[in-house]
Amino acid sequence: MKTIVIDPGHGGTDSGATSQGYFEKNFNLSIASKVRDFLFENYEVKIVMTRGNDTTVSLQARSDLANAQNADFFLSIHNNAGGGTGFESFIFNGTVSTITHTYQDVIHNQIINAIASKYNVTNRGKKRANFHVLRETRMPALLLEVLFVDNNRDLSLLRNNTFINDVSIAIGQGVARALNLSVKTSPDGLFKVIAGSFTERKNAEDRVEYLSQRKISSFIVPTTISGVQYYRVQAGAFASRENAELQVEALKAAGITDAYIISDTVSPPTPPPPTPEERFTIQGVSLLNAFQLDHFVKTVNPNAPLLGEHYIKYGAIYGVRGDVAYAQAMHETDYFRFTGLVDKNQNNFAGIGATGPGNPGATFKTPEEGVHAHIQHLFAYSSKQNIPPGYEKVDPRFDLVTRGSATTWTQLNGKWAVPGTTYGQSIISLFKRNATYTIGQIEKQVEDLQNLLKEIE
Numbered sequence: 001m002k003t004i005v006i007d008p009g010h011g012g013t014d015s016g017a018t019s020q021g022y023f024e025k026n027f028n029l030s031i032a033s034k035v036r037d038f039l040f041e042n043y044e045v046k047i048v049m050t051r052g053n054d055t056t057v058s059l060q061a062r063s064d065l066a067n068a069q070n071a072d073f074f075l076s077i078h079n080n081a082g083g084g085t086g087f088e089s090f091i092f093n094g095t096v097s098t099i100t101h102t103y104q105d106v107i108h109n110q111i112i113n114a115i116a117s118k119y120n121v122t123n124r125g126k127k128r129a130n131f132h133v134l135r136e137t138r139m140p141a142l143l144l145e146v147l148f149v150d151n152n153r154d155l156s157l158l159r160n161n162t163f164i165n166d167v168s169i170a171i172g173q174g175v176a177r178a179l180n181l182s183v184k185t186s187p188d189g190l191f192k193v194i195a196g197s198f199t200e201r202k203n204a205e206d207r208v209e210y211l212s213q214r215k216i217s218s219f220i221v222p223t224t225i226s227g228v229q230y231y232r233v234q235a236g237a238f239a240s241r242e243n244a245e246l247q248v249e250a251l252k253a254a255g256i257t258d259a260y261i262i263s264d265t266v267s268p269p270t271p272p273p274p275t276p277e278e279r280f281t282i283q284g285v286s287l288l289n290a291f292q293l294d295h296f297v298k299t300v301n302p303n304a305p306l307l308g309e310h311y312i313k314y315g316a317i318y319g320v321r322g323d324v325a326y327a328q329a330m331h332e333t334d335y336f337r338f339t340g341l342v343d344k345n346q347n348n349f350a351g352i353g354a355t356g357p358g359n360p361g362a363t364f365k366t367p368e369e370g371v372h373a374h375i376q377h378l379f380a381y382s383s384k385q386n387i388p389p390g391y392e393k394v395d396p397r398f399d400l401v402t403r404g405s406a407t408t409w410t411q412l413n414g415k416w417a418v419p420g421t422t423y424g425q426s427i428i429s430l431f432k433r434n435a436t437y438t439i440g441q442i443e444k445q446v447e448d449l450q451n452l453l454k455e456i457e
């Protein structure tokens, strides 16, 4: 994150220029504070102030602070005197980096664009001078002379909160643009308090003025909503909604009843719609029959046990797709060759409780009980209902399952198999192979039957 040192000129015993009882130091601080708030509330940036109140700080202390901070940019804010009018900016008149020139160009232009025609402010130009804070700081440094305190028209602008608001935002926007600051977001979003939103800029300016009289800092943020230009008056931005709500209360107490909170919460990207595979449910009716399951597995492992009947039976009892559960068993047991952790004699066809070497998981008395436990375990994941009456709890891990936490096969990813990001997909893929193989068998059977019928007609 970039660090910017903001330096409100003068302060404490050093008033800077004075005129008609007004002190330059106070104008400097009010602009600098608004620039700080604007940047802090809207951009990812670290801001360090050389002074945050009316205290005396030496020039050496200012440049030392910036150098110690290893800041990316030093911005000094002053107002002018001596019988002129208008805005000017300065960089060091010795050797400076190209980037210093760029920063001056971008920030100076941003400010002039915001105030020159609107307030009829003279552009006195981009200048260079041998000022301490420009010379002694080791990073790009810029000094602004906003207006002349000893010029009546300039002074009336400095006493106008709308002008202070506009010039401060323009400075902040110029800095953000010059340094390419990233717009602020936080995981919880940023809660901005809007103290009124207006289609007329004048009304927004009146609101800022009203708040200013009540010591509430705010600024105008132009926003386009559905093609309509609005001027929002932003009175603070908070990382927590609670604090934003406190500010809304404070605004209510100050007579602003239409304040509201907008959240910059970064909404998570909309997940893509689930694929047909991801919608494929665990619960459902088996479409393959027992013979078709056993027949398919024997094309891969001729010695596979005949379990199709149990899968279809218990699948029907629990409302689970027994034919797909069978594919899961083929996947878990390597087509009942048991080449993994689980031994053939455990009758554990779904790796229930098998976590790693030395822990091969549960053992069941018979193949039928093993299949029952498998289907029951799927039932635990895919349903919140009780085990059907008349059936015992044979799955030793039934109560460890968060009931209903996986209703589709792909939702078993990371649950039945860890990490297993493609576990459900592998099961479905095997089921598809079984189904495709079976369709081929049926088609052949239909053809054979048709041929036979022709023969005996």
Ligand SMILES: [Zn+2]
Binding pocket: 009, 010, 016, 017, 024, 078, 079, 080
């Ligand atoms: Zn000054």
